[in-house]
């Protein structure tokens with residue numbers, strides 16, 4: 073039967089419904105501030121929203137969105153190649169290119185379609201894509217659509233990448249390497265300097281998805297490539313507006329003029345309506361604020377370091393390095409569900425991540441820290457985890 | 472042109488450690504359905520093969536591969 077494959081998921085969802093636990097699809101009923109809301113009837117600190125700079129609820133961005141809706145209406149009713157390109161879309165692309173100091177930028181309707189569309193288009197049949205084994209679902213989806221030969225290398229492992237590039241021989245000139253800046257689940261940063269060295273030695277084209285590192289890393293917030301000083305080695309940078317910029321949409325920027333031609337070949341760009349005017353306007357405003365207020369990034373890191381080091385000091389199994397993504401790994405599904413629910417009861421809303429969305433067979437209680445979190449809120453989150461430890465719901469990591 | 476036998480021999484050896492049920496391995500043994508390998512174990516096994524023959528096995532071929540014999544066949548195509 074067509075639906076047989078959904079039986080396992082149906083069983084899991086039925087179990088959660090019966091227990092009245094809603095980790096997937098919890099509904100936010102009201103915002104009280106950028107970092108507080110009513111979720112499932114409970115007042116909680118929003119600690120899993122990827123709203124890194126707090127700009128998703130910034131009055132200046134809200135005003136920009138309102139004005140754009142007034143001037144341009146609610147939707148674009150078409151693709152960029154048909155009737156859906158407005159002045160605002162072009163301005164956003166120019167501002168992105170300017171921000172990155174490159175000549176070329178494309179704006180997409182979602183971050184998912186940006187990475188998926190670029191991976192599916194840059195490489196094609198006869199080409200090779202080398203991707204990090206822990207790549208985001210949008211990257212996996214894109215490479216599968218590309219028709220290229222897909223080869224995986226070990227997560228953040230430059231030696232494994234080098235080995236596989238060497239094995240390709242002459243084919244490296246037809247090879248796209250895909251990595252991310254900060255990995256979304258454990259918050260670890262890719263060793264871009266080493267990757268860039270490998271690329272310099274063997275060749276190939278490099279794409280970095282900075283979805284979680286835009287606004288978070290680098291002196292001006294351009295991401296991991298900026299932070300590691302390898303922007304000249306990166307051929308394509310992809311990213312999303314949905315996290316640090318607090319709206320929706322995605323982008324790709326490049327030093328290659330060919331990006332302007334590639335635009336006309338990306339199905340995920342051609343056959344979908346462009347972003348709504350209000351979305352584009354709030355994105356532009358958020359980008360402007362992000363550029364003008366580096367103190368947001370400083371605040372984000374001070375919050376992130378505090379949460380990470382506190383949970384690590386408690387002995388919890390956190391990711392390998394401090395980052396605005398602070399995830400606690402748990403081995404047991406039932407324990408993860410109960411802890412997620414206990415955190416909700418304690419007024420802290422985090423993400424519950426289950427395999428295969430997590431990078432291993434482990435379950436994650438994943439926090440994303442915001443510059444808008446107050447010191448009290450960070451302390452509240454820390455105390456909620458401490459309470460889980462104290463009542464035995466969670467245990468310290470095995471050494 | 473070598474036949475797929477040499478690949479089979481190498482794979483039987485590499486799989487011995489993962490053969491927890493002590494199955495009699497043959498070309499028709501299904502690595503997941505019969506041997507119960509996890510996806511992680513499959514990836515590690517593939518990596519051993521890759522290092523042995525100094526190749527990369529593209530993900531694209533994996534949907535068509537269930538048995539040891541099918542993998543040997545693909546390997547032969549890749550290498551020769």
Ligand SMILES: Cc1ncc(COP(=O)(O)O)c(C=O)c1O
Pocket residue numbers: 182183184185187208210252256281283284312313314315320321322
């Ligand atoms: C690495 C990575 N790429 C792409 C995306 C997709 O972005 P969006 O959710 O804005 O569509 C995400 C986030 O979901 C991501 O983590």
